[in-house]
Amino acid sequence: MxxxxxxNEDVGFQHRSESILNCPSSGMSTTHLPEKVSGMTMSSxxxxxxxxxxxxxxxxxxxxxxxxxxxxxxxxxxMVSHGELSNPPYPVVLENQGMNSTSHLVQYPSDSxxxxxxxxxxxxxxxxxxxxxxxxxxxxxxxxxxxxxPPKYTLHxxxxxxxxxxxxxQSHDGRETEDGGIGSSSSGKRRKRALDSSSPFSPNKNAxxxxxxxxxxxSSDVMKDHEEKKHKAEENTSGNIRNKQTGKQSxxxxxxxxxxxxxxxxxxxxxxQATNSHSLAERVRREKISERMRLLQELVPxxxxxxxxxxxxxxxxxxxxxxQQQVEFLSMxxxxxxxxxxxxxxxxxxxxxxxxxxxxxxxxxxxxxxxSSQPYQHGIFQGTLPTVPSTSPQYTSLPQTxxxxxxxxxxxxxxxSSSAIDNLGANAGLLKPEL
Amino acid sequence: xxxxxxxxxxxxxxxxYKTKFAFRFLRSLMKLKKQHQPISSSSSSSxxxxxxxxxxxxxLAYSSIAHAAGPRRAxxxxxxxxxxxxxxxxxxxxxxxxxxxxxxxxKILKNKRVMRNHNIIRAGSTSRVTRxxxxxxxxxxxxxxxxxxxxxxxxxxTAHYVKCLSMQVQVxxxxxxxxxK
Numbered sequence: 001m002x003x004x005x006x007x008n009e010d011v012g013f014q015h016r017s018e019s020i021l022n023c024p025s026s027g028m029s030t031t032h033l034p035e036k037v038s039g040m041t042m043s044s045x046x047x048x049x050x051x052x053x054x055x056x057x058x059x060x061x062x063x064x065x066x067x068x069x070x071x072x073x074x075x076x077x078x079m080v081s082h083g084e085l086s087n088p089p090y091p092v093v094l095e096n097q098g099m100n101s102t103s104h105l106v107q108y109p110s111d112s113x114x115x116x117x118x119x120x121x122x123x124x125x126x127x128x129x130x131x132x133x134x135x136x137x138x139x140x141x142x143x144x145x146x147x148x149x150p151p152k153y154t155l156h157x158x159x160x161x162x163x164x165x166x167x168x169x170q171s172h173d174g175r176e177t178e179d180g181g182i183g184s185s186s187s188g189k190r191r192k193r194a195l196d197s198s199s200p201f202s203p204n205k206n207a208x209x210x211x212x213x214x215x216x217x218x219s220s221d222v223m224k225d226h227e228e229k230k231h232k233a234e235e236n237t238s239g240n241i242r243n244k245q246t247g248k249q250s251x252x253x254x255x256x257x258x259x260x261x262x263x264x265x266x267x268x269x270x271x272x273q274a275t276n277s278h279s280l281a282e283r284v285r286r287e288k289i290s291e292r293m294r295l296l297q298e299l300v301p302x303x304x305x306x307x308x309x310x311x312x313x314x315x316x317x318x319x320x321x322x323x324q325q326q327v328e329f330l331s332m333x334x335x336x337x338x339x340x341x342x343x344x345x346x347x348x349x350x351x352x353x354x355x356x357x358x359x360x361x362x363x364x365x366x367x368x369x370x371x372s373s374q375p376y377q378h379g380i381f382q383g384t385l386p387t388v389p390s391t392s393p394q395y396t397s398l399p400q401t402x403x404x405x406x407x408x409x410x411x412x413x414x415x416x417s418s419s420a421i422d423n424l425g426a427n428a429g430l431l432k433p434e435l
Numbered sequence: 436x437x438x439x440x441x442x443x444x445x446x447x448x449x450x451x452y453k454t455k456f457a458f459r460f461l462r463s464l465m466k467l468k469k470q471h472q473p474i475s476s477s478s479s480s481s482x483x484x485x486x487x488x489x490x491x492x493x494x495l496a497y498s499s500i501a502h503a504a505g506p507r508r509a510x511x512x513x514x515x516x517x518x519x520x521x522x523x524x525x526x527x528x529x530x531x532x533x534x535x536x537x538x539x540x541x542k543i544l545k546n547k548r549v550m551r552n553h554n555i556i557r558a559g560s561t562s563r564v565t566r567x568x569x570x571x572x573x574x575x576x577x578x579x580x581x582x583x584x585x586x587x588x589x590x591x592x593t594a595h596y597v598k599c600l601s602m603q604v605q606v607x608x609x610x611x612x613x614x615x616k
Contacts (some may be wrong), residue, residue, distance in 0.1 A: 285587070292590030298596050313570040316593060320577050323600040328493055330607040334464065335488035337614040 455503035456599075457606045463495040465608070494518065500603045509588065510596045513580025 273279065293312055297303045300319045306312050467488075501514035571589075575581035578593050 115522065156446070163579060257583065288587050289590065292587060294591060296594050299594055310568075310570065313568075313574065316597075317570060317573050317577060320574075320593070320597060323597070323604055324577070326604045327496055327600070327607065328489070330604065330611050331492035331496055332485065332489035333611045334492050334607070335485050337611065 453503075453602050453606060455576060456500050456603060457610075459502055460496055460499035460606065461610065463499060464492065467495065496603060496607060500599050504595070504599050508592065508595055509584060510579045510581070510592045511599075517579065 270283075273283070290309075296316050297306065297312055297359055303312060303315050304309060307316060439551050498518050501511040501518075504511035506512055506515070571586065574589065574593060575584070578589065578596050581589050581592065584592060
């Protein structure tokens with residue numbers, strides 16, 4: 001039954017929205033992961049495009065959009081890697097790729113689902129959905145939420161009409177009511193268009209068609225936000241909205257083809273919040289900061305349950321201080337230790353590092369066979385260092401004499417890390433056949 | 436053979452911070468040990484000497500980790516700059532023992548720092564200067580290079596710094612254990 005199916009989806013949306021809030025993009029420096037970002041966005045897009053099923057599509061559809069919008073927000077899609085793919089923000093997707101959702105939305109009342117999302121708006125962060133809803137007034141949504149799915153739609157329409165009277169989007173079954181804030185207008189339009197896919201709305205259909213082409217909704221998101229932001233101040237009323245929307249959407253469709261890696265911030269005003277550009281920027285900034293705080297929370301051990309910025313900051317400061325004290329203590333320990341012979345140090349180098357890494361896949365080039373089997377991160381920390389089963393037993397089996405020679409060579413060359421490792425690699429290559 | 440060498444090279448290119456740090460640190464440690472071997476022996480257990488050596492080793496450790504992290508991170512850049520300026524200062528004070536040169540050098544270094552701070556403060560937002568909480572100030576002090584960053588990037592840098600620090604502690608612990616055995 002539609003209702004039951006819809007409810008399930010709504011629950012899913014709830015989880016998704018919450019998850020999205022909980023795991024925002026880490027927002028790591030853009031310089032670090034530009035390639036990653038692009039890769040992620042592309043992968044997310046690829047996920048998004050082919051999916052045209054029901055729930056799976058819906059879920060995946062949102063993911064790339066979320067990632068895209070967030071990547072836009074933070075300049076990289078590292079967030080995508082945070083598993084948000086499984087928890088797409090419903091509203092974000094709606095906004096960005098209404099056309100994609102059209103087929104999907106038809107399957108279930110988007111209004112009700114949309115309405116379901118309403119309560120989650122407060123926790124949505126920079127979700128465009130929240131903005132969209134806020135701008136066009138959640139009144140309709142809440143009203144719709146209270147009703148059944150199909151009736152919700154009509155109610156939505158009615159309420160939209162009430163609200164949209166200044167907006168004048170009533171002609172679109174109240175779909176256009178979302179366009180009250182132009183920012184959300186396009187998104188709302190898309191959503192409602194998706195709903196009305198069955199009903200004829202020729203002017204909108206054309207725009208939808210254009211939107212349908214915009215599977216790469218990333219840029220459309222960006223452009224929409226841009227346009228939306230511009231238009232926010234100038235809320236139009238009556239027929240202008242429709243035209244504007246179509247115009248915007250056509251623009252969006254044209255822009256969607258553009259580079260999806262624009263770093264515009266995709267923000268939507270939440271319900272009851274000021275749509276002032278300054279406050280929006282503030283909110284985006286705050287959300288960025290909170291995301292980074294969450295990332296730090298993951299890093300610092302034992303801080304998973306701490307909520308609150310002040311306490312978390314205290315913990316972080318304590319942790320960093322303790323680490324620095326540990327370094328100092330260890331340096332003192334090393335100073336007091338008798339300097340062992342060079343030969344020993346060479347052995348220590350290999351064994352120590354292997355042990356300390358705990359089989360993190362220390363790449364020496366000494367144990368090529370061992371290392372090749374271990375995953376390695378290219379100079380980028382992705383969460384905690386991976387712990388791979390220790391390879392020391394294999395290592396000890398290697399002939400020490402050969403290794404010592406390698407180590408000697410290693411030590412005597414003035415290496416940058418990369419060149420050293422490359423040399424090691426070369427040496428390891430030679431070493432391998434001997435094993 | 437080709438496959439293995441290729442695989443090794445690809446692996447080598449995917450070297451982690453840990454490898455880099457470990458290699459660099461051990462190499463510098465060895466250098467230090469070689470330098471001190473003729474001078475110090477197990478009998479020289481004076482606290483001063485040990486303290487000096489520990490300070491040196493600490494600096495070596497930080498320099499190693501900063502080099503391993505690369506210049507892409509603000510905190511590593513800050514550490515390297517600090518070490519370089521300190522080395523420069525050290526060099527100058529050794530070469531010219533006159534007070535004037537010392538004070539001049541100090542002034543130069545101070546001015547550089549102040550200029551940097553001024554420039555960045557001008558460029559930065561006023562909120563950072565005015566509405567900083569105690570915690571943020573402390574965090575800025577702790578994280579190298581944190582004094583001239585906005586909050587967002589400060590958190591970024593802190594996260595990366597924490598990762599590298601914990602790795603540094605791990606490796607140093609292992610080395611210390613190995614040495615003490």
